[in-house]
Amino acid sequence: MKTKLLLALLVGSLAATAHAQVKVEDAIKWRQSAYATMGWSMGRIKANIDGTYNKDEVIKSANVIQAIANSGMGALYVPGSDKGKGWVDTRVKPELFTDGPKVGKIATEFNQAANELAKVAATGDAAAVKAAFGKLGASCKSCHDDYRTKQ
Amino acid sequence: MKTKLLLALLVGSLAATAHAQVKVEDAIKWRQSAYATMGWSMGRIKANIDGTYNKDEVIKSANVIQAIANSGMGALYVPGSDKGKGWVDTRVKPELFTDGPKVGKIATEFNQAANELAKVAATGDAAAVKAAFGKLGASCKSCHDDYRTKQ
Numbered sequence: 379m380k381t382k383l384l385l386a387l388l389v390g391s392l393a394a395t396a397h398a399q400v401k402v403e404d405a406i407k408w409r410q411s412a413y414a415t416m417g418w419s420m421g422r423i424k425a426n427i428d429g430t431y432n433k434d435e436v437i438k439s440a441n442v443i444q445a446i447a448n449s450g451m452g453a454l455y456v457p458g459s460d461k462g463k464g465w466v467d468t469r470v471k472p473e474l475f476t477d478g479p480k481v482g483k484i485a486t487e488f489n490q491a492a493n494e495l496a497k498v499a500a501t502g503d504a505a506a507v508k509a510a511f512g513k514l515g516a517s518c519k520s521c522h523d524d525y526r527t528k529q
Numbered sequence: 530m531k532t533k534l535l536l537a538l539l540v541g542s543l544a545a546t547a548h549a550q551v552k553v554e555d556a557i558k559w560r561q562s563a564y565a566t567m568g569w570s571m572g573r574i575k576a577n578i579d580g581t582y583n584k585d586e587v588i589k590s591a592n593v594i595q596a597i598a599n600s601g602m603g604a605l606y607v608p609g610s611d612k613g614k615g616w617v618d619t620r621v622k623p624e625l626f627t628d629g630p631k632v633g634k635i636a637t638e639f640n641q642a643a644n645e646l647a648k649v650a651a652t653g654d655a656a657a658v659k660a661a662f663g664k665l666g667a668s669c670k671s672c673h674d675d676y677r678t679k680q
Contacts, residue, residue, distance in 0.1 A: 411565035445596035465616035
């Protein structure tokens with residue numbers, strides 16, 4: 379029991395150290411990069427839905443979104459990164475760092491929607507992809523509406 | 530035969546249109562974003578190799594790299610994007626657009642190395658991950674050496 383507690387404290391401390399090692403400017407740059415990479419992939423899927431449907435391209439794009447959605451990007455919201463510059467100034471609202479349960483709910487819905495999109499993309503069912511894409515887009519929008527400043 | 534030829538011409542023409550629709554500044558920004566997202570993931574894997582190994586974090590990071598490596602980023606090297614600004618000025622050398630076979634070989638090796646890393650990451654074998662990570666890093670470097678200007 380004592381060993382377990384010590385181990386937990388040690389692991390917690392190591393995790394905190396690893397956390398602290400991510401510089402604010404890097405964290406913001408990586409966040410912006412990951413969102414832009416997902417944005418590219420969303421645009422590609424939309425082009426396939428609106429135009430000629432290429433199953434392979436949709437799969438590749440959905441896999442990128444799924445992998446990034448499941449990457450643990452939360453780790454990039456390090457303390458102090460509510461302000462600062464990555465590629466450009468961050469547009470995150472400070473509320474994202476304090477609205478724990480609400481942000482967690484949006485993040486969970488986003489993950490589920492990304493997993494669902496990748497799942498239906500693999501089947502090549504364009505109608506199902508369109509529905510899943512719409513759901514994922516709505517999830518993106520709900521976070522942007524509440525936690526990203528308007529440009 | 531004639532129908533096939535017409536179809537090939539049509540598909541080629543549609544592909545060219547879709548290709549042309551990607552703006553140079555977007556293509557460069559998406560390239561920079563995708564590489565930065567892979568850079569974040571490489572850094573996370575390195576921290577796991579050098580420090581405490583967390584199987585789950587390595588899997589997540591390797592999956593991001595694999596998905597992006599297989600996304601068809603070649604489509605982002607649109608004509609005219611040898612110069613221009615995404616988040617920042619591109620550092621690509623014009624030779625990347627003309628050294629077809631050599632670039633293709635590097636890209637294939639990069640894809641294989643990314644797939645191998647994701648495969649061994651899933652097993653949790655830290656030594657195998659270290660070896661695959663080294664191979665992938667060497668593949669990144671070979672492209673940087675030849676096709677990215679020094680800073």
